[in-house]
Structures are given as structure tokens and as C-alpha cells.
């Protein structure tokens with residue numbers, strides 16, 4: 015099957031409902047293209063601009079699946095395997111199939127010593143998912159990640175772009191409730 019017609023079935027059952035995107039049907043909007051062109055002036059080579067370009071793609075397309083990564087590879091004239099390797103190496107890119115809220119719990123030493131495993135267990139208990147899983151409704155994805163650079167406020171987690179620090183289990187409960195309300199509000203709205 016040619017790559018242009020590669021169907022995208024993501025890891026989340028909530029997204030197995032026929033989400034098919036053709037890589038050759040997507041492109042940056044004009045504003046994103048301008049930002050991309052500006053980025054290229056700031057780096058010595060195209061390839062050096064890959065990380066911020068992926069951030070632009072994530073923001074323009076909402077997530078990085080096969081078609082989005084393939085589009086970036088073609089745009090930057092970089093081998094697709096290299097782009098896939100970069101996206102799958104870093105945890106901070108939003109991959110296809112990620113829930114509306116991506117909860118990433120830091121599990122490195124400072125956070126581990128300050129109870130990050132309890133934070134993970136509490137989230138698992140409240141949402142019914144283990145690290146690496148997404149809720150069937152597609153609202154939440156849970157991940158354990160390496161140091162997020164906020165060791166002095168351990169234990170901590172990142173939810174989408176926001177940090178939640180110095181967490182107690184009560185803070186975790188409160189956060190889950192707040193996110194549930196937001197997710198349900200978004201659904202109704």
C-alpha cells in the first residue's frame with residue numbers, strides 16, 4: 015500500500031472509528047508556514063530545525079500521527095524514519111491517539127523518593143488506566159516519564175502544557191475531578 019493511503023489506526027480504541035487521513039492531503043496553514051520559514055532562518059540546516067518544526071506541526075494538526083510526520087519529513091527533505099525516530103524518542107510530543115488530557119507523571123529520582131508511584135497508583139485507581147493507556151472515552155492518557163526539570167517541587171506531573179507540583183494525593187483527586195469536568199463540559203459544548 016503506498017504511504018499516501020496508509021490508514022491511521024491509533025493505539026486508543028476511542029480513535030478506531032475510521033480515522034483515516036491521507037498524508038498528501040494535509041499541509042501547514044499559511045500562518046504556520048510563515049513561522050516555519052522564519053524558523054529555517056534561525057538554524058544552520060533544515061534538519062537542525064526539526065524539533066521546533068514538529069512543535070509547529072503538533073500545534074497546527076493537533077497531534078503527530080503517521081501522515082503528519084510524513085508531511086514534515088517531505089517538507090524538510092528529511093528521511094521519514096528519522097522524523098519517526100525523533101517523535102517516538104521524546105515524550106513531549108503529542109502522538110496520534112493521545113487523550114484530550116495527557117497526564118505525564120515524573121518518575122525520576124526526586125519524584126520517586128517523594129511518592130510519584132503513589133501518584134501514579136492514585137490516577138490509575140481514579141481513571142481505570144495504567145501508564146501507557148488511554149481511557150475508552152479518549153479523555154485521558156497516562157504516562158510515566160523521566161525528569162521534567164522541576165525536581166525541587168517533587169512529586170510533580172505535567173498535564174498537557176501545565177505543571178502540577180508538590181502534589182499530595184488530595185491534589186491529584188482534585189485535578190482529576192477538574193479535568194473530568196472540563197472534558198465533559200467540552201463534550202457538551
Ligand code: FES
Pocket residue numbers: 120121122123124125126160161162163164165166168170
Ligand atoms: S525528578 Fe521529577 S522533575 Fe526532576
